[in-house]
Structure formats: C-alpha cells, structure tokens
Amino acid sequence: SQQGEEDPQALSIQEGENATMNCSYKTSINNLQWYRQNSGRGLVHLILIRSNEREKHSGRLRVTLDTSKKSSSLLITASRAADTASYFCATGEGGNLIFGKGTKLSVKP
Amino acid sequence: GAGVSQSPSNKVTEKGKDVELRCDPISGHTALYWYRQSLGQGLEFLIYFQGNSAPDKSGLPSDRFSAERTGGSVSTLTIQRTQQEDSAVYLCASSLASYQETQYFGPGTRLLVL
Numbered sequence: 577s578q579q580g581e582e583d584p585q586a587l588s589i590q591e592g593e594n595a596t597m598n599c600s601y602k603t604s605i606n607n608l609q610w611y612r613q614n615s616g617r618g619l620v621h622l623i624l625i626r627s628n629e630r631e632k633h634s635g636r637l638r639v640t641l642d643t644s645k646k647s648s649s650l651l652i653t654a655s656r657a658a659d660t661a662s663y664f665c666a667t668g669e670g671g672n673l674i675f676g677k678g679t680k681l682s683v684k685p
Numbered sequence: 686g687a688g689v690s691q692s693p694s695n696k697v698t699e700k701g702k703d704v705e706l707r708c709d710p711i712s713g714h715t716a717l718y719w720y721r722q723s724l725g726q727g728l729e730f731l732i733y734f735q736g737n738s739a740p741d742k743s744g745l746p747s748d749r750f751s752a753e754r755t756g757g758s759v760s761t762l763t764i765q766r767t768q769q770e771d772s773a774v775y776l777c778a779s780s781l782a783s784y785q786e787t788q789y790f791g792p793g794t795r796l797l798v799l
Binding site for chain 1: 689718720726727728730733741744774776778786787788789790791792793
C-alpha cells in the first residue's frame with residue numbers, strides 16, 4: 577500500500593531558522609495532509625493539499641506538492657521553540673489515511 | 686462537542702486480560718477511525734467506521750481486536766487476551782465524512798500490558 581515517508585527522521589535547528597521536511601509517497605493520491613504531534617499524544621491537522629494544487633500557505637507553514645515526483649515538502653519559517661514536535665504526512669487510500677513515521681523536529685531557543 | 690475525547694487516558698493491565706478503550710467523536714462527524722502508535726513509530730491504521738456502512742476492519746492485527754460503534758457515535762475498541770506487544774498509544778479520530786477530509790484526533794489512550 578502507499579505510504580508517506582518523511583525525511584529527515586530528525587531535525588534540530590535554532591529558533592528563528594527555517595525547517596524543511598519532505599514526504600515521499602508511492603501511488604497517485606487525491607490529497608496529502610500534514611499533521612503535528614506533541615509528546616506522543618493526539619495529532620493536530622496542519623494543512624491539506626489536493627492533487628491539483630502545487631502550493632499552499634497557512635501562517636508560517638508552506639506546503640508544496642509535486643505529483644510528478646510523488647513528493648511533498650513542509651516548510652516552517654521563523655521557527656519557535658513551541659514548534660518542537662513530530663510532523664507526519666498522510667495520504668489517503670481506501671477508507672483510511674496512511675501515515676509515515678514522521679520527522680522529529682527540535683527547535684532550540 | 687469540543688473535540689474528540691478518549692478514555693481512559695492511561696491503562697495498565699496484565700497479560701491475558703481484556704481491555705476496552707472508548708472514543709467519543711465530535712458531534713456530527715460520520716467517520717471514525719482507530720489507530721495504534723508504538724513508541725517512536727508512525728500511526729498504524731486499525732479500523733474505520735463511515736456512517737451506517739460496514740466498517741473497514743482491514744487494519745486489525747488479529748482476531749483479538751474488535752471495535753463497535755453504537756448509534757453512529759461512541760466507539761469502543763476491545764482487545765481480548767492482551768499481549769505485551771499490544772502496548773502502545775491507541776488514537777481515535779473523527780471527520781465530517783471520509784478520509785478525504787481533515788481528521789480530528791483525540792488525546793489517545795496509553796496502554797501498557799505487563
């Protein structure tokens with residue numbers, strides 16, 4: 577089955593820097609979603625990008641989608657310590673979402 | 686409701702015992718999902734309910750796992766004869782319709798099987 581795989585697995589940056597995380601998937605999709613998870617608990621939806629969209633913004637978040645390369649990227653600009661979390665991409669298949677293993681982002685003050 | 690709620694927050698049980706995990710979705714959401722997340726791993730899909738349709742059980746790892754959704758709202762995930770490898774965080778999510786839409790997650794139940 578298709579699966580989003582995030583890269584890198586872990587990322588450590590200083591506050592104020594930008595953070596870029598990538599996601600690759602295997603088969604065609606209708607949409608791709610990015611979620612954030614703090615402390616191994618519930619996930620929070622960040623952004624959904626549809627297959628006919630190439631770029632989407634939400635506050636300090638910018639998501640791109642390249643369906644020809646089957647990849648997406650999440651950019652967090654001007655990072656803050658509060659952005660420290662795990663970030664997952666998810667693609668739809670059948671009736672459920674397939675999540676990758678996530679990128680663990682650490683933003684140091 | 687304010688959001689998806691799950692109970693209990695934490696559950697410690699002995700190997701071989703049965704456990705029930707509860708999920709209260711957001712009011713009006715027709716789709717409900719259960720996932721499992723082992724330490725440091727991504728989410729593993731377990732089961733999906735959509736309205737009155739038969740649930741998609743394709744992710745359940747064994748016949749010890751079952752789930753039901755009563756009245757199209759509250760759902761219970763039951764694990765019979767728990768094993769140590771069942772230890773994980775069990776997450777529930779709901780959405781307005783299908784997976785195509787944003788999923789709203791509960792805080793999860795952390796299960797530890799001794």
